[in-house]
Amino acid sequence: MIAWLNHLVDLVEENLTEELDVDGLATALGTTEYHLRRMFSTLAGMPLSEYVRRRRMTVAAADVVSGSADLLGIAVRYGYGSAEAFGRAFQSVHGVSPGQARRDGGPLRTQPLLRFRLTVEGALPMDVRLVSRPAFRLAGHATRVPLVHHGVNTAIQQHVTSLAPQEHARLKALGDAEPHGLLSVSTDLDPDRREGTELTYLHGVAVTDAVEVPVDLDVIGVDAGSWAVFRAAGPYPDTLQAVWAATASEWFPSNPWRLRPGPEVVAVLERADDFSTATVELWLPVEAGS
Structure with a gap:
């Protein structure tokens, strides 16, 4: 299961500008979307959808601050239908609007790339x-x-x-x-x-x-x-x-x-x-x- 979750994290990273097919991935891994989402949420401490949103806005922040494209173009690149919708998602993660971040350079809140690792536990048997x-x-x-x-x-x-x-x-x-x-x-x-x-x-x-x-x-x-x-x-x-x-x-x-x-x-x-x-x-x- 640890390998499944790390593969899921890798796919999130590869598809930050696209919709992630969690159901298709779960089927390919021989499990179900229901189980995969529940295990991710419990072990990561956040829902998969929240992790995707945070990573997407973390990477998008670099585009916003660099000024390499207009805000509407960045919004569309990351799957948002309008600059307003992108702005709400951006502010919910970073606490500032895209315009403020572009003007002041931040502050920005980074969501690090998750990596699941197996630790030795279970010293006490579960009943x-x-x-x-x-x-x-x-x-x-x-x-x-x-x-x-x-x-x-x-x-x-x-x-x-x-x-x-x-x-x-x-x-x-x-x-x-x-x-x-x-x-x-x-x-x-x-x-x-x-x-x-x-x-x-x-x-x-x-x-x-x-x-x-x-x-x-x-x-x-x-x-x-x-x-x-x-x-x-x-x-x-x-x-x-x-x-x-x-x-x-x-x-x-x-x-x-x-x-x-x-x-x-x-x-x-x-x-x-x-x-x-x-x-x-x-x-x-x-x-x-x-």
Whole structure:
């Protein structure tokens, strides 16, 4: 996987003035665009689209400052339909407009060329099991929330605490399928996993077709398939977020599995009364790699 990501970085560099065919590259590498984008985002700390934009504006800055072409010509060269659109992208990266940069020579912010390297990790074994599940449903209360990479997601926290205690009990009694217990479900995520983008969050349970779901609950259908189930215990949600990062940096590069589209599910097995610590299972939909 490290070789895939470095090849992707090389192709970005070779095609800074053109649209990058990520899907075609993923197919050629024997993986999927979904998996490639998710691994890049997690390991690089930024979405692929953001890296491309930063590198493009880093290289474009040299053309702007040199004055070798008019700003519209530079905009078109880097794939923008107008000088205004190029100017917005340029300012979002450098903090100054192209005109100011040309006049004053900067300031300019450089995005270095990324290079992924394998490091020796995994001193502690990861607690993971692989599960094959038939199709099932997730039932509960859904809402749209922003994606937060680190710390508490206050939108999710407010959504869950707004539910009455008896509602949690009702949901728990409804569940009859694995993953068991009350679940935190994230789905409809941005392919690049950009922080701040919206996702659908559901607080609920897993149910089979035998369960008649009350009409006041939201339902998400889940296709049959394989799941990698990671178990962890510690401060919440920091431990959970660390486990997700470790799946990308340690588990997926070492195992013949890749992510497939589907919801990410967190089952809380045990927790402190104030939810400061918890034992959780992170369920990720996976498929065998080629």
